[in-house]
Amino acid sequence: MRKIVLILLILMIFTVGYQTSNASDYLAYQEIVFVYDGARLLEDYSDDEYELYYGKMSGRRFWGWKTFTAQDSEPVEFIKETLFIIKNDGDTAISQEFQFGQKETIKKQYGVSGTLGLKGKGSEKTFELGLEEKLQFEASATSTTVIDESVEIKVMIDPGTQVIVQVHGEGKVSNGVARYYRFFKEVKKGGWEVFVVTTEYFSLVKERL
Amino acid sequence: MIKRLMMLFVLVASVMVILLMLIKPREEFYVLYKSKSYSMMKSSNNESFQIDMLASMKESFYMDEEFIVRGVIRNQKTDEQVSIEVNDIHIDDHPVQLDRLYYPVVFDVRLSFAMDSFEITYDEAVLELVFENQEMLSIEMGEFYYLEDQSSSYINVLEMIATHEVYHGLTVSGLYLELAHNLPGEIIIREIALGSSVASINPFYTKEMHTSVSYDDQLKDILYPVNYDHVKIQEGELNIHIRRSQTIAHYFPFTYLREDLLMHRFYLKIIYLFEGEIREEVIDDFPYIRQNMLAHSEEEYDVYYPRMQSEFIRETIQES
Numbered sequence: 156m157r158k159i160v161l162i163l164l165i166l167m168i169f170t171v172g173y174q175t176s177n178a179s180d181y182l183a184y185q186e187i188v189f190v191y192d193g194a195r196l197l198e199d200y201s202d203d204e205y206e207l208y209y210g211k212m213s214g215r216r217f218w219g220w221k222t223f224t225a226q227d228s229e230p231v232e233f234i235k236e237t238l239f240i241i242k243n244d245g246d247t248a249i250s251q252e253f254q255f256g257q258k259e260t261i262k263k264q265y266g267v268s269g270t271l272g273l274k275g276k277g278s279e280k281t282f283e284l285g286l287e288e289k290l291q292f293e294a295s296a297t298s299t300t301v302i303d304e305s306v307e308i309k310v311m312i313d314p315g316t317q318v319i320v321q322v323h324g325e326g327k328v329s330n331g332v333a334r335y336y337r338f339f340k341e342v343k344k345g346g347w348e349v350f351v352v353t354t355e356y357f358s359l360v361k362e363r364l
Numbered sequence: 365m366i367k368r369l370m371m372l373f374v375l376v377a378s379v380m381v382i383l384l385m386l387i388k389p390r391e392e393f394y395v396l397y398k399s400k401s402y403s404m405m406k407s408s409n410n411e412s413f414q415i416d417m418l419a420s421m422k423e424s425f426y427m428d429e430e431f432i433v434r435g436v437i438r439n440q441k442t443d444e445q446v447s448i449e450v451n452d453i454h455i456d457d458h459p460v461q462l463d464r465l466y467y468p469v470v471f472d473v474r475l476s477f478a479m480d481s482f483e484i485t486y487d488e489a490v491l492e493l494v495f496e497n498q499e500m501l502s503i504e505m506g507e508f509y510y511l512e513d514q515s516s517s518y519i520n521v522l523e524m525i526a527t528h529e530v531y532h533g534l535t536v537s538g539l540y541l542e543l544a545h546n547l548p549g550e551i552i553i554r555e556i557a558l559g560s561s562v563a564s565i566n567p568f569y570t571k572e573m574h575t576s577v578s579y580d581d582q583l584k585d586i587l588y589p590v591n592y593d594h595v596k597i598q599e600g601e602l603n604i605h606i607r608r609s610q611t612i613a614h615y616f617p618f619t620y621l622r623e624d625l626l627m628h629r630f631y632l633k634i635i636y637l638f639e640g641e642i643r644e645e646v647i648d649d650f651p652y653i654r655q656n657m658l659a660h661s662e663e664e665y666d667v668y669y670p671r672m673q674s675e676f677i678r679e680t681i682q683e684s
Contacts, residue, residue, distance in 0.1 A: 248609075250520050250546055254407075263458070281458070307407035307513075307648045311520035311544045313611070318522070323579050354534065355654040356579045359524040361542065 181264045181326075181350040185234040189328070194229040197266050197330045197348040205346065208332040216336040220289040222347075224331040235322040235355070243312035244364055253310045255320065264352075269345020271333060284335055286347060308359070315364050324355040394420045396466060396665035399506035402489070403559040403630035404649045407513050412451055412474040415491060415505065416657060418466035418665065422455055426493075426501060426670055427469060429453050434494040435473070437508055439486035446484060446510075449476045450493070462662040475510070484510040487561040499670040506625050509559040511646060518551075519634055519645045520544045522611055526652035527581050531594060533660075535626040536652050537583040539565075540573065542613035543634075545606055552637040553604040556616060559631035559649065563618040567600035573613040586615050594620050628653040 181187070182198065189195070204225075212221045243249050265273055265280055272283040281287050310318050328350050335343035396418040404413055425431055429450045438445040452472040459465035489508035493501045522542035529537045545551050556565050569587055583592060597619055606612050618627070631649040635642065 248544075252517070287458075305408060305411050306650055308524075308650070309517045309520050311522050311546075311611070313522070321579075351656070353656045355651075356526070356528065357651050357654070358526065358579045359521060359650070361523045361576070 181233075181352075182266065185237075187231055187233045190230040190232065194226055194231075194328070196328065197268055197346045200268075200330075200346060205332065208346075209334070209344070212332070212334060215339045215341070217339055218337055220284070220286055220333055220335055222286070222289055222331060222333040224290075224329060226328060226330050228327040228329055228351075231326050231328050231350075233324050233326060235324055237319050237321055238357075239320040240317055241310065241312050241319075242317040242364060243314055246314050248311055248313050250309065250311045252307065253318070254307045255305075264350040266330075266348035266350065267345055270343045271335075271345035271347055272343075282347060284343070286333060286335075289333075290329075290347070290349070310359070313361070316361050317364055319360055319362060321358050321360050322355055323358075324352055326350055326352045326354075391421065392669065393424050393426055394667055394669045395469070395501070395503070396420075396462070396662075396667060397503050397505070398660055398665050399504055399625060401507050401509075401560050401562050401625045401627060401630065402505065403507075403509040405511045405513060405559070405631040405646055406475075407648050412472050415471040415473055417469050417471075417503070418460065418462070418657065419455065419469045420464075420466060422457075422459070422467045425497070426495060426499075427453050427455055431496045432493050433496055434492075436492050437486065437505070438490045438492060439508075440488040440490050440504075441486075444486070447476045448473050448491075460657070462665075468657055482512070483559075484508060485561070494673060495670065498673050500673045500676055501668060501670045502676060503668050504666065507561055509561075509631070511559065511631060513646075517645065518545050518547050518643075519636075519647070520546065521647060523576055523613065524647075524650065525577055525579055527577065527579075527583050527586065527615075528653055529582060531620065532623045533626045534653060534655065535620075536563075536618065536628065536630075537594070538586070538615055538617040539632075539652075540577045540586075540613065540615050542576075542611055543606060544611040545608075547638055548608060549639060550605055550607045553602050553606065553634060554637055554642075555602055555633075555635040557633040557635065558618075558627070559633065559646075560627060562622055562625045562627050563620050564597075565602075565616045566598055566619045567602050568598040569617045570602060571615045571617075573615050576613070577615065583617055587617060592617060594618070597621070628655065 187196065208223050208225050211223045239253065239255050241251055241253060265282055267273055267282065271286070273280050274283045275281055312318050328348065330346060330348035332346050333344075334341050402413065419427055421427075429452060432450050435448040435450055436445045437448055450471055450473055454470040454472065456468040459467050486508040489505050491503045491505045495501070520543065522544060523540065525540045526536045527538045527540070528534060531537065543553075558564060569590065569592065571587060577586060604612060604614060629649050629651045632647040634645045634647065636645070637643075
């Protein structure tokens, strides 16, 4: 009896948070704004929207994916995290050599909800079970490009100000829902999202503290 | 007997024809590349730069740095050249979809010698990679401007924001700079030169600013109500006085000198007068705009095939 209760508890733990999402780092951006009204990120889908989109995928499959694309390449603007901050809360201006060097990526990022999964680590993340290939014709393909940045500039920071390197950008978001079948049995179900960074704008900005 | 032999011959010939039809011809390797502006100041010893392109195959002899025996960047106009080392070739696992699938490739490259303060200014640069099998990949890479780190650093940057617009592609249209210095007296900025042949600063429309700009401001909003011409060259000299402990902000609009390349990342040379002496200082290349390779359409790329080195030499002799 104890074993049965324990198994039920474990099953409950796995079923709680069914719609929680798992995504690459774009969800950590400071701000993402869609250019056109009505578009939304996967994490903002309501339960009703999920049901509506699942309803658009009628019938079962013997094996493989059934997908529905709710948004195809919707343009977004974003503020990525601030890359660099030098503060001066003293009384005199300070002059400092500022450097940043990093492996930055302009890339395609992935998000999932429900029981859909991601595989891989960091910039190599992609959808599980070949969902990427299935969506290839629906979401415009792009890739990860590794760029080694190395900048060294002498900056002056006035008293009571901070100098920051800000990254703004533009991208495209595609999302929808999918189901995965094996022997006509649904084994995976949830939302998918692809976030493609198309352009990034860097600026060195002074702000009051 | 003869009839049987004939039958056998016809049968063998038919099988051979069918086999030949079924065997796919070996796919030829090629790369897609879009010319760009390379403008960089070497600020540290292990600094390298990247050349990105799209390859028709993921696995290829030409995409292995072990098989590259020699690499140079050559100025097509003057035949000056610098030798390079390919540190690494990074091939992306995820192909991109254009007319067919292509694999993004990034060549991590460094110059194979140290320079003093010499500036490389190749307006029409060609990347040449020679492989073990005597074949060569020759790619018109765009412009190549390169400068070693300059030791003096008296000029300080307080703000640096580029405005951008779609002109003949997405490009920097001007630069907002707030500057100061730590010299014991006044300096007079006489010129700000871009490390590029693509554009230059328009001194006539350079404007002193009292408020900062935003990355998404447009040139026409800042220079309002001027009807600005991006290609009209206007002579003039800057005359920006900066006293000690003073900061001064200006917006520098760009004049485009060529339309085949876009300005995304570049270094700046500030030429100024201090105590009657002309001095120069360089602000490191900064990635004002960065674009995904797929921001460009398939038609914007050029196609390059590796060819025998002797063919290139013959062509060069014929041209000369």
